[in-house]
Amino acid sequence: MFRTLNPATEEVVASFNPDTPERVEQALADAQVAQRAWAGQPLNVRTAAVARIGEVLQRRKAEIAALITLEMGKPIAEAEAEVEKSAWTCRYYAENAHRYLNDEAVLSNASESYVAYDPLGVVLAIMPWNYPLWQFIRFAAPALCAGNGAILKHAANVPQCALIINSAFAEAEVPQGLIASLLIEPENVAALIDDPRIAAVTLTGSTAVGKLVASQAGRAMKKQVLELGGSDPFIVLADADVEAAAKAAVKARFSNTGQSCISSKRFIVDEKVADRFVAVFCEGVAKLKVGDPMQRDTTIGPMARGNLRDELHRQVERTVEAGAVLKAGGQPVPGPGYFYAPTVLDHVAPDMAAAVEETFGPVAAVLRVASTDEAVALANATEFGLGAALWTGNLQQAKSLVRKIEAGAVFVNGLVASDARLPFGGIKQSGYGRELGAAGIREFTNVKTVWIGPAA
Template sequence: MIQSINPATGEEIARFDLHSPQDVDAALTKAVAAQAVWREVPIAERVELLRRMAKVLRANAERYALMITREMGKPLPESAGEIEKCAWNCDFYAEQAPKFLADEVVASTAHESLIAYDPLGVVLAIMPWNYPFWQFFRFVAPALAAGNGAILKHANNVPECALACEEVMREAGAPEGLMRTILIEAKDVAAIIADDRIAAVTLTGSTEVGAIVASQAGKALKKQVLELGGSDPFIVLADADIEEAARVAVKARFVNVGQSCVNAKRFIVEESIADRFVAAYIKGVGELKVGDPMESDTNIGPMARANLRDTLHDQVKRSVASGATLAVGGEFVNRPGFYYAPTVLDHVTPEAAAFTEETFGPVAAIIRVKDADEAIRLANQTEFGLGAALWTKDVANARKLARKIEAGAVFINGMVASDPRLPFGGIKRSGYGRELGYHGIREFTNIKTIWIGPVRSVAAK
C-alpha cells in the first residue's frame, strides 16, 4: 500500500495498492512487444506522439499543477510552470529529433560509412518526487522519439503524479503498453533492473541511491544515465553586479522550496563585497512569503516529507556548532505540515555540514573568500559536480574561470537551470551521462557504425 500525503497539512490524500509481481511481469511483456513495433515506425510519425503529449499536458495543466502541489508541496505557480516546461520539451524534440537522429555520413573513409542511431529497447526510469512531471517527461520525450519504450518507477510519495504521467501517454494515443507506470517498493527495483526485458536504466535521485542502482545495472551490464545530488556553488566576485546577483541568488536557492539538485547551495563571495551581498541577500530572503502553496503569492511551501525537514534541521544545527552564524531562520514554522523557515548561514567553513553535504531544502550557506582563486578552489572542494554559477562583469575572464570549475554546467551571470536545448548532467558523485539536447536523445540509442564495401559485378556465364 502506498500513501499520498499532503505535505502542507500532513493529512492523507489517498491510498494506492502496489502492483503485484504478475502485474509487473505483464507490463514488461507488453512494453517489449509494443516497443518492437514502435521502433519500426518512421520517426516523422513517432514525433507526432510528442506533439499530442504536449497538447494533453497543456489541456490539463491546471489539474496537473494542483496535483503536483498537493502531493509534494511546491507553490502552485511553480507547478504550473513545470507542466508548461514538460510541454515545451515535447515540442522541442518533436521538432528536433529527426535531425538529431538522422544517419551521419562519414566522408573521410575510403568506402561509404555512416553512423546510425538505433533504439535500445525498453528503458526503466526511476524518478524522484521533486519535479514529478518534469523529471519523467524530460526523459520520455527523447526516449520515445528515438524508438524506445519506457517503464516508470516513480517516488512513492507522488503516486497520483506517477499515474498521471501514464494518463498523459494514454490520452495522447501512445501504443498500448509502450509506457507503463508500476507502483512497487524500492526493494523490488533490483529484480526489474536485472530482467532481460529491460535494456537500460535512467535514474534521477540521491547519490546514495545512484550508487545502488549503478551497481545493480552494472552487474547486469546495462546502460545507465544517472543524475544525482549536487552542492552547487554560486560564486560572486568583487566586480559583479551585487544587487542583481543577490536578487537572482534568492531564487536560485529557494525555488522549489530549495529541493532541487541544481539549486544553488554554497554562496562563495569575495570578502571585499561580502557584507553588501549578504545584506542584500538577507533582505530578499525576508521578502519571501511562507504559506499555503495553493495561494498564488506564496514563495515557500512545505518540504515534501517530515523526515527531509528533520535531516535539514540537523544539518543546520551541526553547521552552527562548527562555527557558522545563523543569520535568519533555522527553525520549523509553527503551522501544520512540513514547513521549514528560509534560512541563511553566514561565515560557513569547509568543515561545516552545509558545505560538505547536500542540503536539500531552504537553507543557504555563505562562504567568504579572499579572491577568485580561493573561490574556484572551494567551489571544487566537493564530491559533487552538477552545476555552478559565476558572477562577474569581466566575461572574458569568466570564460577562462568556467573551464576551471568542476561541474556539468556553468552559468555566467545567471541561474543554473535545465533547458531542452542544452545537455544536462554532472560529473564526480553527481552522476554521469546526459539528458536533453542532442546528447540526451542519443544516450539510449545504439550508436551503430555501418560500413559499406564495394559491390563487384559478376560476369554473366
C-alpha cells in the same frame, strides 16, 4: 502501500496498493512488444506522438499542477511552470529530433559510411518526487523519439503523479504498453533491472541510491544515466554586479522550496563585497512568503516529507554550533505541515555541515573568500559536480574560469537551469551520462557504425 500525504497539512488523502507481480509481468511483456513495433515506425510518426503528449500536458495543466502541489508541496505557480516546461520540451523534440537522429554520413569515397542511431529498447526510469512530471518528461520525450519504450518507477510519495502520466500518455494516443507507470516497492527494483526485457536504466535521485542502482545495472551489463546529488556553488567575485547577483541568488536557492539538485547551495563570495551581498540577499529572503502552496502568492511551500525537514534542521544546528552566523530562519515553522523557515547562514567554513553536505531544502550557506583563486578552489572542494554559477563583470576572465570549475554546467551571470536545447548532467558524485540536447537524445541509442563497400 503508496500514499498521497499532503505535506502542507500532514493528512493522507489517498492510498494505493502496490502493483501485483502479475501486473508487473504483464507490463514488461507489453512494453517489449510495443517497443519493437515502435522502433519500426518512421521518425515522423514517433515525433507526432511526442507532440501530442505536449498538447495533452498543456491542456491538462491545471489538473496536473494541482496534483504536484498536493503530493509534494510545490507552490502552485511553480507547479504550473513545471507542466508548461514539460509541454515545451515535448514540442522541442517533436520539431528537432530529426536533426539528432538522422543518419550521419562520415566518408565520401568508393564506400558508403554513416553513423546510425538505433533505439536500445525498454528503459527503466527511476524518478524522484521533487519534479514529478519534468524529471520523467525530460527523459521520455527524447527517448520516445529515438524509438525506446519505458517502465516508470516513480517515488513512493507521488503515486497520483505517476498514474496521471499513464493517463496523459494514453490520451495522447501513445501505443498501449509503450510507457507504463508501475507502483513498485524499492525492494523489487533490482529484479526489474535484472530482467532481460529492460535494456537500460535512468535514475534521478540521491547519490546513495545512484551507487546502488549503478552496481545492480553494472552486474547486468546495462547502460545507465545517473543524475544524482549536488552542492552547487554560486560564486560572486569582487567585480560582479552584487545587487543583481544577490537578487538572483534568492531564486537560485529557494525555488521549489530549495528541493532541487541544481539549486545553488554554497554562496562563495569575495570578502570585499560579502557584506553587501548578504544584506541584499537577506532583504530578498525576508520577502519570501511561507504558506499554503495552493495560494498563488506563496513562494515557499512545505518540504515534501517530515524526515527531510528534520534532517535539514539537524544540518543547520550543527553548522551554527560550529560557528556559523544565523542571519535568517533556522527553525521549523510551528503548526501542521512540513514547513521550514527560509534560512541564511553566514561565515560558514568549508568544513561545516552546510558546506560539506547537500542541504536539500530552504537553507543557504555563505562562505567568504579572499581571492578569485580561493573561490574556484572552494567551489571544487566538494564530492559533487552538477552545476555552478559564476558572477563577474569580467567576461574574458569568466571564459577562462569556467574551464577550471568542476561541474557539468557553468552559468555565467545567470541561474543554473535545465533546458531541452542543452545537455544536462554531472560529474564526480553527481553522476554520469547526459539528458537533454543532442547528447541526451542519443544516450539510449546504439551509435552504430555502418560501412558499405562496392558490390561484388
